Amino acid sequence: MTYCVGLLLNAGMVLLSDTRTNGGLDNIATYRKMFTFEDPGERVVAIMTAGSLSVTQTTLARLREEIDSSDATGETSIMLAPTMLKVAEIIGNTMAGVRKDIVSRMEMERVSTSASMIVAGQRAGGEMRMFLIYPEGNFIEATEDTPFLQIGEHKYGKPILDRVVRSETTLEDAQKAVLLSMDSTLRSNLSVGMPLDLAVIANNDCKITMQRRLEAGDPDFARMSEAWSTALRDSFTQIQL
């Protein structure tokens, strides 16, 4: 499984993904699930992936080919597309195309080709936008009413987001929120695992403002996780039945 979460806030966007991939319980590996594309000051696009690794890797490979192609246009390259909506369309169509190419072979073996992505980005002069791309290639967008999107194993980590994330949340609090949301998920589902990839894109920066990998045993994350456990247990003790 996977857990990826993206917040779309007034101050910017915060993204967090795990890295665990598994084909059955006895075949576990670490794969990056967050991919960033920058033309600093002009355009930034970040993609997080969940689902079939062969589908998401092939989709990313095709997107990169189009970016590097000598005849790339705004219709084919996510770095030239005129709007973020067009970026989401290109990614959705590319993923749907990859699935279509392999689905008949995969289904022979009853292997799922399902996959989904979170796409976050901004181009100079435009707004920040964040999309969740479904396996079929269609998508929904984060809004002020629902300022976060999740893919993969999303349920364990949702209650904390529901309680603390608003559009006005600061980028610092947003990083705490996604890390604690991930912490709950890591504790409850073995198939979501460290290391983690964290990225912050401040509004109008049009670049990756901060990016960081948290390895297993990261002291900051361990301290936060422990402090949160202690705080929850203390709060629990104080509440009257």
Added chain:
Amino acid sequence: MTYCVGLLLNAGMVLLSDTRTNGGLDNIATYRKMFTFEDPGERVVAIMTAGSLSVTQTTLARLREEIDSSDATGETSIMLAPTMLKVAEIIGNTMAGVRKDIVSRMEMERVSTSASMIVAGQRAGGEMRMFLIYPEGNFIEATEDTPFLQIGEHKYGKPILDRVVRSETTLEDAQKAVLLSMDSTLRSNLSVGMPLDLAVIANNDCKITMQRRLEAGDPDFARMSEAWSTALRDSFTQIQL
């Protein structure tokens, strides 16, 4: 959907269920999902249900018929079975039988006959035992290592249980834990809803020690829920990134 949770602790057992049932989003009703059977001081059995309402209702009806039957034996009646293990077997076999009877008709309409149950009980001279009965009628048992069982929409409410529930947890703390676990679930999933049924079976009481229905707007539950939200937000604010 449904959310039911049962804790098996040194001091006793604590059970909580919601009451929302739906056939699609436009057909929502309230049905009790917790059923108790008592021969006070001699035997207590509590059953919580999730899944197809027609399957769980028919299963309960057949169990009651067997209890009331003039030729009931320890092989057929959960109130005469010699052990709690046998009680779980009777319930599992009854449910599997109900599903077998209707599955061909239900599958014509592509309606799921899946259902599951939590069974908790004690007979005089025996230990408290708690089982999760799967749709196929087989079951697992709560143990000291895993002192809680959940059925239905279990993910939102699991992190709090993972953090605070141990075999040594008091019955008072256990009631807080299941109510806060339900609170997280209610906030995140519309198809789980008030009122709630709460029951406590103290060790060696061999009866329902306490049973209570919490209606929508229950002031105690609302106060706890609000206090927990406030405590979580305060804790969140104090934690350093």
